[in-house]
Amino acid sequence: MYLYKHTIYKITDNVIGLNVTENNTNKTDFETTHKSATDKVTQIDLFETTYIVLKTYTDFEALITGEVTWADVKLIEDSDKYELNLISGS
Amino acid sequence: MSDIDKPTQDVSLFSSDGTIAADVYYDSVTGKNRVAVDANITAVQPVGVSESETIAIRKGWAYSVASQSPITILAGATYNIHLKTQSATRIHLRDISFNVNKNNLSGTQTVALYGDATVSVNGTAQTPFNNDRAVTTPTNLLVYTNSTVTAFGTKFYEYILHSDWETYVQPSYTTKYELIMKKNTNYILQVSNNQNQPITLTWFLFYYELEPY
Numbered sequence: 001m002y003l004y005k006h007t008i009y010k011i012t013d014n015v016i017g018l019n020v021t022e023n024n025t026n027k028t029d030f031e032t033t034h035k036s037a038t039d040k041v042t043q044i045d046l047f048e049t050t051y052i053v054l055k056t057y058t059d060f061e062a063l064i065t066g067e068v069t070w071a072d073v074k075l076i077e078d079s080d081k082y083e084l085n086l087i088s089g090s
Numbered sequence: 091m092s093d094i095d096k097p098t099q100d101v102s103l104f105s106s107d108g109t110i111a112a113d114v115y116y117d118s119v120t121g122k123n124r125v126a127v128d129a130n131i132t133a134v135q136p137v138g139v140s141e142s143e144t145i146a147i148r149k150g151w152a153y154s155v156a157s158q159s160p161i162t163i164l165a166g167a168t169y170n171i172h173l174k175t176q177s178a179t180r181i182h183l184r185d186i187s188f189n190v191n192k193n194n195l196s197g198t199q200t201v202a203l204y205g206d207a208t209v210s211v212n213g214t215a216q217t218p219f220n221n222d223r224a225v226t227t228p229t230n231l232l233v234y235t236n237s238t239v240t241a242f243g244t245k246f247y248e249y250i251l252h253s254d255w256e257t258y259v260q261p262s263y264t265t266k267y268e269l270i271m272k273k274n275t276n277y278i279l280q281v282s283n284n285q286n287q288p289i290t291l292t293w294f295l296f297y298y299e300l301e302p303y
Contacts (some may be wrong), residue, residue, distance in 0.1 A: 014159055015234070017167025017283075025142075054287065062231075 001050040005088040006060040011080040026057040030082065037070035044074060044085055060084055135234045143184070145296040150225030155218035156294040157231050160191075163199075163283040163291060171279040172213060172237035172291065173271070181271040185296035186259040186279065188251050190289050197285035199251045201259055206243035206277040213237035221296075230299055239278055251281070253289070 008027050012020045055063070063086055064070055076083040117124045146152045163169050177179050190199055213236035218229045251257045260267050271277060283289050 009162075015162045015164065015167045017164035 001045075001046075001048050002090065003046065003050050003052045004055050004060060004063055004088065006055050006084045008057065008082040008084070010082065019066070022057075027082075030057070030084075033074070034070045034072045034073075035082075035090065038073045038075040039071060041074045041085075044076065050077060056063060060086070060087055063088075077089075103269075111189060112195040128173055137293055138203050143228060143298070146175045146182075146300075147221045147265045147270065149221060150222045150227055152221040152296070152298040153218040153231070154294065154296050155216050155231075158187045158216075160290045160292055162288050163281060164288050166285045169281045170236055170239065171216075171281075171295075172207075172209060172234040172239070173277040173279070173295075174209070174212070174232040174234070175273055175275050175277070175294060176230045176232070177273045179299035179301060180273065181231050181297050181299050183213070183269040183271055183295065183297045184260065184267075185294065187294045188259065188281070189292045190253045190257070190258045191250050191291075193253045193287070193289065195253075195285040195287050195289075197251070199291075200248050200282050201251055201257075202278075202282070203245060203246040203259075204244060204278040204280065205272070206244040207239055207278045208220060208241035209237045209276050210240045211238035216272070231297065233295075237278075239280075242278060242280070243276075245290050251291075 007016060008030055009015050009023055012018055012023060012029065064073075068086070068088070072086060074085040074087070076085065115292075143152070161169060161292075173183075186203075188201060212232075213234040216233040216235060218231060218233060220227065220229070249257070249259050260269065279293075281291060281293075
């Protein structure tokens with residue numbers, strides 16, 4: 001199993017090493033274009049051997065092929081960030 | 091001059107210009123050894139032992155400075171705490187502690203201490219607070235985060251930060267360890283996330299400051 005992840009920060013003050021401009025562009029795009037379609041969850045626990053793969057926002061978007069849709073994306077929203085999660089067999 | 095009769099522990103006495111100003115003499119009238127203290131002495135200060143730390147706190151000479159909220163450090167990124175000493179007092183740095191969120195990531199997170207660094211731009215100013223909340227005397231130590239460092243200077247150590255319990259970089263809670271910092275010098279505590287995922291971190295420093303000697 002693969003868990004593809006990307007984090008978009010809503011509050012960037014205490015995030016070190018972040019490209020803030022790129023993050024904020026992605027945040028705007030996600031909120032206006034994709035957020036409403038995602039599946040909101042509060043927690044993800046892993047019970048099988050799972051590879052966690054961090055993706056950039058662009059690469060994460062590329063996983064949404066049509067067979068896989070934004071409705072398959074599990075969204076964890078905290079006060080300071082969005083965590084995008086997509087579980088896949090490959 | 092005044093006498094000190096039957097001292098219960100060793101003391102060092104300094105005049106206002108930093109020279110020792112005490113002498114033992116034999117008082118032939120009483121038949122006792124006495125300590126004569128110079129009349130110019132203005133304060134008695136502890137000389138950096140842990141038993142005197144309580145005195146330093148209660149005299150209003152002790153300060154704490156810490157992160158105001160958890161800090162996320164992305165994979166491969168570094169975060170620095172910049173300590174800039176001045177000339178009015180000597181800074182005795184006692185506790186340096188870090189907490190990193192528990193994780194099972196491969197790789198390490200570390201903190202390195204540098205001295206005599208060159209800083210081109212001071213980062214975000216932090217506000218140390220006096221451990222005696224009734225004392226309003228400002229500290230002489232300037233503290234910034236994420237200053238722009240052009241040269242790190244001398245590296246004293248690099249220390250692994252635990253992710254499953256708090257890391258005391260300076261073991262002052264078990265020993266009398268302290269680092270007496272040089273005046274007018276930039277010191278950098280640099281945290282490095284040498285892993286491929288973010289970590290979350292908080293930090294805490296405790297120090298006291300004394301007159302130069």
